[in-house]
Amino acid sequence: MIDPGLTGRVALVTGGNNPHGIGAATAEALAAQGVAVLIHFFRLSANVPERSTHKTGDPGSPGLEFYLAMQAKSADEVVGRIRDQGGRAESWEANLGDPAVIPELFDRAEQAFGPVDILVNNAADYEADTFLPESSLERGDPALWAGGPIKSTVTAGSHDRHFAVNTRAVALMTAEFAGRHLESERSWGRIINVSADCSRGCPGEVSYRASKYALESYSRSAAAELGPLGITVNVVSPGPVQTGYIAPELERELVADIALRRVGRPQDIADAIVFLASEQAGWVTGQLLVVHGGHRMSLGL
Secondary structure (H helix, E strand, O other), X not given: OOOOOOOOXXXXXXXXXXXXXXXXXXXXXXXXXXXXXXXXXXXXXXXXXXXXXXXXXXXXXXXXXXXXXXXXXXOHXXXXXXXXXXXXXXXXXOOOOOOOHHHHHHHHHHHHOOOOOEEEEOOOOOOOEEOOOHHHHHHOOOOOOOOOOOOEEOOHHHHHHHHHHHHHHHHHXXXXXXXXXXXXOOOOXXXXXXXXXXXXXXXXXXXXXXXXXXXXXXXXXXXXXXXXXXXXXXXXXXXXXXXXXXXXXXXXXXXXXXXXXXXXXXXXXXXXXXXXXXXXXXXXXXXXXXXXXXXXXXXXX
């Protein structure tokens, strides 16, 4: 087995409360390598939006109801799993839409384990929205994405909420990480940001995808600026990953467009994040690593 050289490091992972999610899998994968992890989380409402094309009717099986129920949990289950395996983990709930919580996140990590070496920006706000008018939504316009609920036409609120968490918080977390890194005169650091494939644009998810595309731009700028400090900055871009939201009907639709003929597992993304945090990736920075099983590959055929 290759030793990633992470024993004794400290990580801050955002969005880690869903026990079936990417954040949870990442926290567990890092902890298994000897990393102490502070897991950030923010519980979402378990209310199911009215417009959903993939309700399961069974809150115990994958689908929107199940996913929202998982997102409404605290991170206690994930922390417990890590501790049961002998790892070190703590958690803290905070709304990343509030800039004031960001320094406190780092303070809490430092108080629990020491300075943060690895920052994984995984948390995201999501609501499907569209440029089409409300009347078109009521008709069920076929141009809309079929993978989830189309909640509303783009508004100032939907735009600002996505960008506050998915973009601004990432930028502020990066700046906080860099400032503390300089102050403590450290020479090793890793930032891994989680984007989404189709970030260049996706009908029916216009604000979410645009906020992720902006995250990618911030990441490239950060890689250039922070490289001289010994900090690498990279992006993992997942394809469809079963974090609890993919109902069987949707999974059948998705698999037909995935070369490896299965949806992703959270561990698939966590493995990529661990690699980018590892010593083996010490000369990898400013990169976008797409982990999607060959989803929607453009072969030019």
